[in-house]
Amino acid sequence: MRVIDSHTAGEPTRLVLEGGPSLGDGSLAERALRLEQEHGDFCKAVLLEPRGHDAIVGALLVPANAPDCVTGVIYFNPAGNLGMCGHATIGLAVTLAHLGRIGPGVHRFETPVGVVSVELHDTNTVSVVNVPSYRYLKDIVVVVPGVGPVRGDVAWGGNWFFLTKDGGVPLEYEKIPELAHVSLEIRRALASNGITGADGGEIDHVELIGPAKSAHNHGRNFVMCPGGAYDRSPCGTGTSAKVACLAADGLLAAHTIWRQESIIDSTYELFYVPAEGESAPAGAVLPTVKGSAYVTAQSELLFDANDPYISGIRGS
Numbered sequence: 001m002r003v004i005d006s007h008t009a010g011e012p013t014r015l016v017l018e019g020g021p022s023l024g025d026g027s028l029a030e031r032a033l034r035l036e037q038e039h040g041d042f043c044k045a046v047l048l049e050p051r052g053h054d055a056i057v058g059a060l061l062v063p064a065n066a067p068d069c070v071t072g073v074i075y076f077n078p079a080g081n082l083g084m085c086g087h088a089t090i091g092l093a094v095t096l097a098h099l100g101r102i103g104p105g106v107h108r109f110e111t112p113v114g115v116v117s118v119e120l121h122d123t124n125t126v127s128v129v130n131v132p133s134y135r136y137l138k139d140i141v142v143v144v145p146g147v148g149p150v151r152g153d154v155a156w157g158g159n160w161f162f163l164t165k166d167g168g169v170p171l172e173y174e175k176i177p178e179l180a181h182v183s184l185e186i187r188r189a190l191a192s193n194g195i196t197g198a199d200g201g202e203i204d205h206v207e208l209i210g211p212a213k214s215a216h217n218h219g220r221n222f223v224m225c226p227g228g229a230y231d232r233s234p235c236g237t238g239t240s241a242k243v244a245c246l247a248a249d250g251l252l253a254a255h256t257i258w259r260q261e262s263i264i265d266s267t268y269e270l271f272y273v274p275a276e277g278e279s280a281p282a283g284a285v286l287p288t289v290k291g292s293a294y295v296t297a298q299s300e301l302l303f304d305a306n307d308p309y310i311s312g313i314r315g316s
Contacts, residue, residue, distance in 0.1 A: 001301040003046070004099070005056075006091040008293040009266035010232035013091035014046060015059045019301075023062060023074075031062060032074045032112040036081045041311040043076045048312030051301055054078050055229040057088045064110040070102060072110040078312070079204075079227030083113040084158025086236010086268075086289045090126040093118045094293040113158055127290040128236060132275035133157040133244040134284035136198055144189040147182055157240030157287070159205050160197035161223075162190055167208040171220050173263060176230065179208060183224030198281075207238045212261050220261040233291070234260040234268045240287040243272050247285045254285075267291075 001019030005012060021039045023031040035043070047056045057077050064072035073092060075085040082088075089109060096102045097120055106119045117129040137154040140162075144150050152164030164186070169178045183206040190196075190203050197203055204226040212220050223231040223238045231238070239260045246252035258270045268291045275284035303310050 001046070001303070003299055003301055004095050004295065005297040005299070006095050006293050006295045008087035008090045008233055009262060009268065009291050010264050011087040012056045012232075012296075013059055013088040013095075013293075014052065014056050015092060015095050016046060016061065020060045028062070028065060028072050028074065028110055029112040032081050035060065035074055035076065040080075043080075044078050044312040044314065045303065045310060046301065047078050048314070050309055050313065054227055055232065057082065057085055059085075059088050059092055066108070066110045066115055069108045069110040069115060070096070074112060077225060077227050077229070081112065082159060082226075084111050084116065084131055084237050086128055086130065086158070086240065087231070087233040087291070087293075089116060089118060089128045089236070090289075090291050091293040093120050093126040094124055095295055097123065098295045124292045124294055125290070126293065127288050130236065130240045130287045130289060131158050132280045132284040133240040133272075133287055134275075134281045135241075135245045135248045138248070140195060142186070142189045142193055142195060144182075144185050147185060150186055150189075153245050154195070154197055154203060155241035155244050156197060157242075157244065158237035160201045160203045161205045161207050161238055161241040162186060162195075162203050163207045163209055163238075163242060163245060165209055167222075169208070171208060171210045171222055171263060173265075176222075176263060179222045179263070180224060180228070180230055183208060183222065183230075184228060187224065205235075205238060207235065207242065209242060212259075213265065214261065217259040217261045217267060219258070220263075222263045230263065232262060232264050233266055234262040236268065236289040236291070239268055239270055240289065243270050243287050244285050247272060248283055
């Protein structure tokens, strides 16, 4: 299996170029569901130890249904599929440019939750026009064991997020173990209390938010992803959800730049315009996320049938 790795603002992406499973025909959402339901071992084998680690996000190239798209792509992590992934989309654009498949300019990628537009500015810098993002619930309170009452918003940015300032742990790199523990407890409490996104969508991301460390930036976050790995980047879909909440509260005007820090001090730059069209939820915005990615490796993954860990180390 031939893969190429990159990182976007510190968060890794592994793009599968050859050797992925055949997913048949149908919509991209249908093919993504087949990947999750029928090829879970493939996803884990590609990402987990001993070939990788649980923070890597996979990107599987598939034929697009939309004729104006360069490619279709399904994003996944060891826990399952991701609807959209901002950092991986930036990484995909930079990687396709590295391979000579696209050049500077605007391109379209089809994802299971909609078509996104990307602009490759130069070798490493990309802007992604994300899917319409919106706040679904405001000021939800959940009692979290060991933490207490936590208040936050439920918002969509391509995945479902619970965003809160009430984690009780400073957003500092040295506090990552405590931040991870609190985030996982919040996610468990949301599930046990039946708090979901629209149509019962699982809230599989928790975003702890706070003030920026740098005076040049506007906010800082710690994002817990499905599977228990934290996002090294500021999280494109998570910051899209954050911007949607700011817009809903009248705290960020359209076209105004928002610079978001991650827990490792990497940054994204965002702005939004109102989302248009009958399919866009009421009050939705269309965020643009700008960041940089770097290709880190090209390799061939080998799978020996006698290897007891051919499908990855599940506890890793």
